[in-house]
Amino acid sequence: MGLFKNQFANVVEWEEFREDMIFYKWNNEEIKKGSKLIIRPGQDAIFLCNGKIEGIFTDEGDYDIESQIIPFLSTLKGFKFGFNSGMRAEVLFVNTKEFTVKWGTKNAINIPTPSLPGGMPIRSNGTFNFKVNDYVALIDNIAGVKQSYLVEDVKLRITAILDQLLMKWISKEGKDMFNLQANAFDISKGIQTDLDMQIINIGMTITGFNIMSFTYPEEVQNMINKTASHSMVGDIGRYQQVSMTDGIASGNISGGGAASDMAGMMMGMNMANQMMQNMNNYNNSNVGTASTPQPNTAANNTSANQTKPNFCPNCGQKTTNANFCPNCGQKLV
Template sequence: MGLFDKIRGELVDIIEWTDDSRDTIVWRFPRYDNEIKMGAQLTVRESQVAVFINEGQLADTFTPGMHRLETQNMPILSTLKGWKHGFSSPFKAEVYFVNTRQFTDMKWGTKNPIILRDPEFGMVRIRAFGAFSMRVVDAPKLLRELAGTDPQFRTEEVEDYLRQMIVGRIASALARAEVPMLDLAADQHSIGERLAPLLSEDLASYGLAIPKFIISNISLPPEVEAALDKRTQMGMLGDLNQYSQFQAANAMEAAAKNPNGGAGEGLGLGMGIAAGQQMAQALSPQQQQQQQPAPQQYAPPPAAPAQPGPPPLPQQDQWYIGVNGQQLGPFDLTGLAAQVSAGNLTPTTLVWKAQLPAWTAAGQVPELAPVLSSAPPPLPPG
């Protein structure tokens, strides 16, 4: 091989790049001090732009297609090199291939919650996350502002900056949208479409654009979600007064099936029923005013009207007893003794007279102790 052939073999005559990384934005063609032959073939594929740098200065930009490097199709570089009259000598230049396709595997999310003023819930903290696509729209600006002389500029080198800028924009965008918190999910798409051009405008000075911006989810703190779940359950219950009455009826039925239950269970049952009724009254006061109070199961008889004439002879107390959900009476002490013999009056039977504030178990009324003790003893076993 002659000297001329050796020198000719060191000249670059084919310049091209095929991307196999899927995350490379800028790739510098490896020249290794070899000179580019005048008349060499430059292949720029779709979604690529080739940028020539001569002595640190941007010279020429080539769009997709096949180019033969000659002085007539490199006007800027020809002026810089001072070629005259079509002089075709080898030259040295750095060639950067810029990927102009969309990079769609970009993610974003809010590390800290965003505080919004909601018309229904007041101050609310929310989080959001999603995805976006990025592409190069001005290769020279990208090289000047971000890539520089990096031989392989990847998406990871600019992704963090893009996320920070997006988070700064998303907070103001959600605040300006003035959409109620419960309706944000329905407006996620429209908010993303409004943000995409705003982000592209911010990135125009870097030669980048955001063609697509997606809000995948907007979430609330766990405690707020739990409160919303409770509110949803309350809405599903409907009339809380009717619900409390239904719960009280179920509790009474359960107590009837378990007559030997302890006093603690009865106390807890009463407190539960009272709490349900108080909640219903607090949450629906107007409805409570419209409804009439439910009649008591064992209502005491009305007092007899006063009769003219001499006062009546003193009489014994009139007693009433509750047996199997029915009110029996009135009875005097003799009549109560007969009810003991009949098995209708036991220490657990509810009794009432005018001096008692409410129905009370017979075993808890001291003056009925003689009556209850008058019951005959059980028969001896045969």
């Protein structure tokens, strides 16, 4: 009798669990007497009968269905297992974790802008997060007709409308087309709200939406980088001089030897002109700083024309500004 009884026992669990699976429906026609329910971490188990929710179990563990589950079911709590027949029911296992999905625009989005008739072609990428939050809506619209549902299925729903939402929120309120990253937070919040409205009817909610970067066409990006460089330098003349100096120092002046020689000559001329200008400024600043001339007397003329030595050329004695050496009498002037 005991062996025959175990023949009808089975285990109700999420078979072949996958991290990217949102829900899995267990359907084995009948749940036999002696069956076990296994709920693993991150799972909820929903008992269904004729498409109607009978009970939701959220605590992980192993349960005896007859003694621990059936008493809590809505309309089946009075059901008694027969000897040769079981209970006809389905069990929907739901992954309760928050899913993170990477997204990226497959084609450039042409954002309308007055300066470009065809629009500014922009690409973008980032991530979004979602989770199941309404089991009734999930069953009514998805789980009622599907055995399982994957993250990829939700991603297809999102990316189908994402380009339109990006265009809507980038264009809204005249966002700066060349500095979209500065407005990424506001754009993300607007898109998150709209996406949430798109998937609320299937029992899910968008818990986060992030824009990692905006990508411009190469020529536009080069223009943005050059403008930023000029703004950092401030003086365009100095920027050109520094660029030419760096090119000469590294030997990267393009155009061959002639171009390099011409650039070197121009740089040399500029440097010479700068040196001359500095010297003129220095001389002008020192004009008028000399001492006041003495009266034009004979003594002064003599001392101006003839300089007395500090030491006697004959004996080496210090002269102390005398006309004759105090030691040997040598004439000093």
